[in-house]
Amino acid sequence: MNIAEIQAYGYFILTFLLVLVLYGYIYHLYTKKRDADGVDYESYSNMALKDDIDDAPVSALSEEKEK
Amino acid sequence: MFHWLEKHPFFFAVGVFIAIAFAGLIEILPNFAQASRPVIGTAPYSTLELAGRHVYIKNSCNACHSQLVRPFKSETDRYGHYSLSGEYAYDRPFLWGSKRTGPDLMRVGNYRTTDWHENHMKDPHSVVPGSIMPAYKWLFTNKADIDTVYAEQLTVAQHFSVPYNQDVPMRDGSVKNVKMAQSLSEAHEIALEEAKAVAVDMKDQDVKDAVSRGEIPEIVALIAYMNSLK
């Protein structure tokens, strides 16, 4: 197998995998509609709309921000 | 997996990087060895030709002139044989350009002479009525920087095995040996020898005088480079 063949196979396999992953992602987004924290994806738009320093975060990193 | 990525900036960044680096890995890397082999008839640039190339780059000639003949009848009719990958083996950097405001120069040495270039650089209108190219009069007074050229020759000979002082095959079966100097002063001598050969065909007395004084105006180097493009 020469380098050109490896290239072709590598290209095909990786592209195929990435296409699968992308479609998996689409399926996940539109069936679950929420992420693991139970936050609706659409509510993340509020990160831009409610972005004053004392607005409540959409999902806070932690209550006390100890770090 | 995805929402996890979205909340872990570091791994998110890694993911993005993989997605964007993928194309480069597959597309570019594997062809490196293949494309850089010189074709027969391609020799390294001589000292003065390389100096001319530096002048070409310094003045961004590549902003308006391409050096890439595409394989169409209209292009081969106008400019000569279409370009082959190996012809560029010693081009660092490549000078294909991206815009033909002026004509392609890949094989300009086949159909333009020293005399033509001299007049053209001084006053493009005198040889091409209607030309929108500006005159490059400062090339007749600025001096070519042979030191830097020599340093570049040494660098490419050492790091990229460019065959200076070696026989390279030509298309007619003969061999060509492009000389690279052993010392800086010899580099100046070699360049000056080449410059004299060009200046013989030139008309500008100031340039001729400069060359006979041992100086090399940029125009002489540039013309040597133009003549070498075949």
Added chain:
Amino acid sequence: MENRPLEYDYTIAKMFMLTTIVLGIVGMLIGVILAFQLAFPGLNLILGDNLAEYTNFSRLRPLHTDAVIFGFTLSGVFATWYYVGQRVLKVSMAESKLLMTIGKLHFWLYLAVVAAAVFSLFAGVTTSKEYAEFEWPIDIGVVVVWVLFGMSMFGLIGIRREKSLYISVWYYIATFLGIAMLYLFNNMEIPTMFATSPAGETGIGAWYHSVSMYAGTNDALVQWWYGHNAVAFGFTVPIVAMIYYFLPKESGQAIYSYKLSLLSFWGLMFVYLWAGGHHLLYSTVPDWMQTMGSIFSIILILPSWGSAINMLLTMKGEWQQVAASPLIKFMILASTFYMFSTLEGPIQAIKSVNAIAHFTDWIVGHVHDGVLGWVGFMIMAALYHMAPRVFKREIYSKAIMTAQFWIQTLGVVLYFTSMWIAGITQGMMWRAHDEFGNLAYSFIDTVTVLHPYYAIRGVGGLLYLVGFLMFAYNIYKTMSSRPVEERELQSASPMGA
């Protein structure tokens, strides 16, 4: 600091806003000069015979492209990052002295690199590779500036209060990574000063000179992989970041579909990098790569339009805002031009179209409807939105803004229409044969015929520059106009008469 409530700190955003405007004027002014030099070559001597070397088209051309890309656009990207970043992560720069120091260092070093770049390009010190013209000492400066940008970006992300990253932040991260990778690989070069001659001499010649690590076709391949994707990660990705923040914020409308924005992000990331090959169609790079470049360029329509349609639909039911607010007009026109140029690009990447379009002014036209219409409009809109908030003043004049919008729109339309005609005319003339199979036109015939289009293009560019000067004046006056109330502004920006 006593017990003052925590506020966002826009010090560095303000600094970069200033360079956005100044370098924008410089870059566009040079562009207008170049445009008129092509129409009226006498202008190459605009400062007389003695300075002809420095005012000549070829010397100025890299200055124009680099001033607009690395000056205007990058400053705009930095300015908006130092504004948007804090807000969507809900953390203030004032909370970390370290980040503040890095930010300031980032700005001043950036300015130093810009100064060095301008100086070196005027002097003709260039590697000749488009948008990567800088020699190695400046490249090192660019890398340091970029690392500082990354530190301040990831530093801010590190101390954020919001757990998730807003879509704009994704795009900013991609900008950082993309440019870092591309710039490093395309600028691999060996300084020639380290060479030793057989006679033992070292340090020969200009210390700043270098030679590319790649030769010929490989160099071209790497260069256009870079050149195309510098457009991706300089002119597309960060500008999408801006519109995803500023359009929803200014209109008060949530993004039409946040999910779609996530999808288009990954689509864009994967597809964009493959498309670079379309700059090398019919060249000496391997055929399959050219085809790949063509195909992926067409696929690229999908993620690009995903973002653009998402933006337009965000205005669903709120279209009266487009009529009422010049600021919204700017952003809607920007996303329309984004759709337009991401359709035009793939068309040009089709091999048979490219055979005509390549090397002609149509390509120049394509770049400019993207850059003037999309990038320029979006950055100006972003700065207009930021100005009332960072200066706590209302925008000085809505009337100037509206006038500017129409003047610049006319400018862009004149620009790209004239370049279309010029490009296709020249492309067709180059390939025309007469009845005997000889070339129908000499090269100069195909140049002189372009004169009227070059003149129209110059006028278009000039109108755009005039509009930009109005923008600069408006922002300048905003800094000294009536203050608005101290409370944070919600959505629509306040505007004076």
